[in-house]
Amino acid sequence: MTATATAQTTSPAFVPAPRWTIEALVALFELPFNDLLFRAQQVHREHHDANGVQLSTLLSIKTGGCSEDCGYCSQSAHHGEAQREALLETEQVVAAAQAAKDKGATRFCMGAAWRGPKDKDLDRVTDMIGAVKALGLETCVTLGMLKDGQAERLKSAGLDYYNHNLDTAPEFYNQVIKTHAQSERFDTIDKVREAGIKVCCGGIVGMGETRRQRASLLVELANMNPPPESVPINELVPMPGTPLENAPPLDPFEFVRTIAVARITMPGSMVRLSAGRQEMSDELQALCFLAGANSIFYGDKLLTAGNPEADRDEALFARLGLNAA
Ligand code: SAM
Ligand code: DTB
Ligand code: SF4
Numbered sequence: 001m002t003a004t005a006t007a008q009t010t011s012p013a014f015v016p017a018p019r020w021t022i023e024a025l026v027a028l029f030e031l032p033f034n035d036l037l038f039r040a041q042q043v044h045r046e047h048h049d050a051n052g053v054q055l056s057t058l059l060s061i062k063t064g065g066c067s068e069d070c071g072y073c074s075q076s077a078h079h080g081e082a083q084r085e086a087l088l089e090t091e092q093v094v095a096a097a098q099a100a101k102d103k104g105a106t107r108f109c110m111g112a113a114w115r116g117p118k119d120k121d122l123d124r125v126t127d128m129i130g131a132v133k134a135l136g137l138e139t140c141v142t143l144g145m146l147k148d149g150q151a152e153r154l155k156s157a158g159l160d161y162y163n164h165n166l167d168t169a170p171e172f173y174n175q176v177i178k179t180h181a182q183s184e185r186f187d188t189i190d191k192v193r194e195a196g197i198k199v200c201c202g203g204i205v206g207m208g209e210t211r212r213q214r215a216s217l218l219v220e221l222a223n224m225n226p227p228p229e230s231v232p233i234n235e236l237v238p239m240p241g242t243p244l245e246n247a248p249p250l251d252p253f254e255f256v257r258t259i260a261v262a263r264i265t266m267p268g269s270m271v272r273l274s275a276g277r278q279e280m281s282d283e284l285q286a287l288c289f290l291a292g293a294n295s296i297f298y299g300d301k302l303l304t305a306g307n308p309e310a311d312r313d314e315a316l317f318a319r320l321g322l323n324a325a
Contacts, residue, residue, distance in 0.1 A: 020222045020265050025215035028261045033253060037291055040260035044292040047267045052325035053289065053317070054107070054270060055298040056140065057100035061128065062087045062112035062121075063304065068144075070167070071176040072204060074239035074304045075113035078179075081241040082304045087112070090127050097132045100299060103310050104324050108132050109140035109163060111303050115180070116145040116188075126157035133158045140200060145180070145188045151195035161230060162192040163200040169216035172209045176244075189224070199224075202232035202274065205258050206250035214258055222265035230295065231262055231269045235276025237305040252280070256287045263292025270295045278306045282316050289322065 028036060044050060065084035066075045074082040097108045110128060117125065121143075129139050141154065142163035154162065164185060167173065173182040192199055201224070203217045221231060235255055238245045255276075262271045273293035277285060300309050308316075317324065 020219050022212060022215050022219050025218055025222075025261055025265065026212055028264060029211055029215055029257050033257070036257060036260045037287075040263040040292045041290060043264050043267050044294070048292075048294050049323075049325065051320075051322050052294060053322050054272075054295040054325050055105045056107040056109050056272070056295060057097075057103075057105040057299040058109045058111060058297050058302050058307075059088075059093060059096045059100075060113070060301075060303040061093060061110045061125070062114065064113055066113040067115045068179045069177060070179075071243040072207060072236055072239065073113075074242060076242070079242050081239070082113070087121065087124055090124070090131055093128045094131045094135070097135055097137055101135055101137055103299070105137070105298050106325070107138040107140055107161070108135075109142065109161075109297075111142045111163075112144065113303075114144040116147065117143045117150065119150070122150055122153055126153060129154065129157040129159050133160075142200075145184055146191050148191070151188075151191040151197060155195045155197050159197055161198045161200045163230075163232070164188050164192065165202050165204070165232065165234075166217060166220055167203045168207060168209055169213035170220065171216065172207075172213045176207055189228075198230070199228040200230035200232065200272075201228040202230075202234065202262075202272070204234040204236050204275070205255060206236035206247060206276075207244055208247055211254070214254075215261070218258070218261055218265055221262070227266045227269050229269060230272060231266055232272040232274040233259055233262055233293070234274040235279070237275050237279070237302075239305065252284050253287075256284070256291050259288050259293050260291035272296065275302055275305065278308050282319070285316065286320055289320065294325075 063085040064075050064082040065077050069076055069078040074080045100108055132139050138160045140161035170182055238247055271293050272295035273288045
């Protein structure tokens with residue numbers, strides 16, 4: 001049978017999605033650095049504008065006092081030092097979103113320190129989503145685990161993306177978080193996908209996991225069908241008071257390798273160079289862009305941790321010839 005005949009007779013439903021194995025990803029991680037970056041850059045150029053970087057701005061709409069015990073998080077009531085605050089008013093959110101748009105962001109991401117939203121919280125958040133969307137920004141929220149029907153309400157409000165990270169390898173998860181299981185996070189990702197909302201899902205590296213566990217996290221992401229549209233790769237920001245505040249820093253080249261393996265295994269996804277940029281040199285960030293990162297958080301704050309000032313990012317983009325997309 002010719003290739004053309006195959007294309008005519010095979011419906012897309014019968015084309016199996018590529019399945020990645022941990023061994024295949026470990027082999028990518030183990031390539032010589034130059035070979036890995038070359039492969040990642042080739043994949044990147046086949047699927048994306050080589051010099052475009054998408055800008056998302058984050059706002060914490062509900063800070064601190066979270067019931068969960070995630071070992072990295074400053075907002076956990078179990079150990080976090082972030083001051084507990086009430087849910088922001090919609091006007092405050094709209095003012096921040098307008099400021100982000102004026103500075104050049106195209107997506108506005110609202111984060112809440114909840115295990116998951118109550119239905120009455122969702123009334124307020126759906127108002128915020130409508131108001132931010134009316135400014136002409138893409139919308140993203142990260143509110144924790146969702147109950148049946150909540151994803152549909154977010155979709156009706158006009159939500160574009162829901163961020164919900166796997167955070168780490170399945171086999172390492174309960175060493176970092178004890179108050180919920182990773183399987184509960186998979187359930188929420190399924191609900192988001194079924195409601196027709198785009199999935200933003202990634203993880204954190206530098207929490208003491210092994211290279212094989214970093215590969216295992218990426219296998220879980222890459223084998224989603226389809227993979228997440230957006231994949232944030234966070235470097236642990238060691239927050240004071242958290243169990244991971246003294247975690248030994250990851251070799252910076254290992255961080256770049258993680259970005260490259262994400263790019264090769266999820267060619268069509270946006271790979272976001274996420275938390276940890278403030279602690280990175282310009283040269284390290286440039287390597288991350290070369291490895292295929294094409295999205296960043298833009299603005300001087302993440303949720304509770306710092307992020308580079310917009311001026312520093314503008315200067316870096318100018319030096320590298322990158323365009324905000
Ligand atoms: N409570 C919701 C949840 O857990 O999905 C939303 C907010 S939570 C702070 C969003 C994500 O931020 C976490 O899943 C984690 O990946 C990331 N994060 C939190 N603290 C971090 C830290 N210290 N360093 C790097 N990433 C962090
Ligand atoms: C994601 O993957 N990283 C962002 C966003 N999604 C919500 C959050 C990073 C948080 C960094 C620590 C802090 O600001 O407290
Ligand atoms: Fe709560 Fe999310 Fe922080 Fe975990 S990561 S403690 S769920 S805010």
